[in-house]
Amino acid sequence: MADRELPKKWQQSAKVVKAVQIAFDMDTKLQYSIRRSALDKGISPSEQIRYLLDLPTHTKPKRPRLTVSLSDDDYQQLSERYKIPAEQQLEIKKSVIEELTKFALESEVKK
Numbered sequence: 001m002a003d004r005e006l007p008k009k010w011q012q013s014a015k016v017v018k019a020v021q022i023a024f025d026m027d028t029k030l031q032y033s034i035r036r037s038a039l040d041k042g043i044s045p046s047e048q049i050r051y052l053l054d055l056p057t058h059t060k061p062k063r064p065r066l067t068v069s070l071s072d073d074d075y076q077q078l079s080e081r082y083k084i085p086a087e088q089q090l091e092i093k094k095s096v097i098e099e100l101t102k103f104a105l106e107s108e109v110k111k
Contacts, residue, residue, distance in 0.1 A: 024049075066100070 038048035050057045070078070079086035082095040
């Protein structure tokens with residue numbers, strides 16, 4: 001197979017693939033401090049670490065998201081909780097969003 005140059009639009013992705021993720025085992029209080037600082041700035045903890053280390057950071061903020069992995073058993077439990085068939089995962093997701101939104105709004109009122 002001949003060596004060819006990657007198309008320009010793929011070159012940045014190739015750099016990302018070569019990056020290596022590292023994890024830091026730190027005291028919980030130190031981790032909380034870094035995470036809290038990132039949250040206050042509206043950036044990810046990894047971006048905060050890059051900022052603290054004077055490494056380049058993304059200038060364009062990524063879409064803020066919360067994620068959770070759900071198994072088939074989790075969907076079954078949520079199905080029972082929300083009285084929605086487990087196969088209707090989009091409807092379950094909508095119910096989860098409503099519950100999380102309610103939690104967040106109630107948390108803000110308590111402050």
